[in-house]
Amino acid sequence: MKQMNQLTLGVGLKDDATFANYFAGKNSLLLEELNKSACGRGERVIYFYGTGGQGSTHLLQACCHKANEQQLRSVYIPLASIMDLSPDIFEGLETLQLVCIDDVHMIAGKPLWEEAFFHVYNRLHAHGGHLIATANVAPKLLGFTLPDVISRLSWGIVFQLQPLTDDEKLQVLMMRAERRGMTLSEEVGKFILTHCPRHMSTLFAALDALDKMSLAAQRKLTIPFVKTVLEI
Incomplete structure (x- = not known):
């Protein structure tokens, strides 16, 4: 069932989307609760929200990877990517031990989707x-027309993702570069942070481009090269 659902959705889990690859910062309590839930323990309902680029998708996929390691059946559902499908995708999910749903705000104001979510x-x-x-706002701000959905989402524990500081983002970039066999100095890392949008997804994309080009050109990561x- 686990594989069938994931394949049917056409969404695969990224291999590097693990808890070990996520820099918690001030979100260590959230990671602790997610880890327990992914192992079939702890809170039965966890809802967390934040702005884009804070790693919500990474964490949900990490939960599924962890559940797979524990031989638990799970599914990751990215609502933002599958709104062209029918709410029937929720059918049968109750047979799984873990259901991770990304971007719940996408179905707010859509009665058929809200009802299907409520029933599952x-x-x-x-x-x-x-x-x-996950969503981009707290449960009470979702704008659901079914008030029971909001109350259900609030039954468990609710977290707001705390953004990383610039110093923490620099640590993340340097750690990610090191795992790839790259040498990213603090000076160059700070230059990237200063001149690029500071969403982690954007910073990672910049690092990916630098990795590819530095290998092709056999160049070290210097400020002129980064420019x-x-x-x-």
Whole structure:
């Protein structure tokens, strides 16, 4: 069932989307609770929210990887990518131990989707499964037309993702570069942070481009090289 759902959605889990590859910063308590839930323990419902680029998708996929390691059946559902499908995708999910739903705000104001989500929540709860959901705002601000959905999402624990500081983002970039066999000095890292948008996804994309070009050109990561590659 786990593989069938994931394949049917056409969404694969990224291999590097693990808890070990996530810099927690001030979100260590959230990671602790997610880890327990992914192992079939702890809170049955976890809801966390934050702005784009803070790693919500990474964390949900990390939960599924962890569940797979524990031989638990799980599925990751990215609502923002599958709104052209039918709400029927929620059918049968109560047979899984873990259901991770990304971007719940996408179905706000869509009655058929809200109702389908409400029913799968109830069925999953009745079967003893775990639900982890993300959105861009707190539950009470989602704008759902079904008030019962909001109350259900608030039954468990709710976290707001705390953004990384610039110093923490620099640490993340340097750690990621090191794992790739790159040498990223603090000076060059600070230059990238100063001249690039500071969403982690954007910073990672910049690092990916630098990795590719430095290998091709056999160049070290210097400020002049970074300027050329990133056109800044």
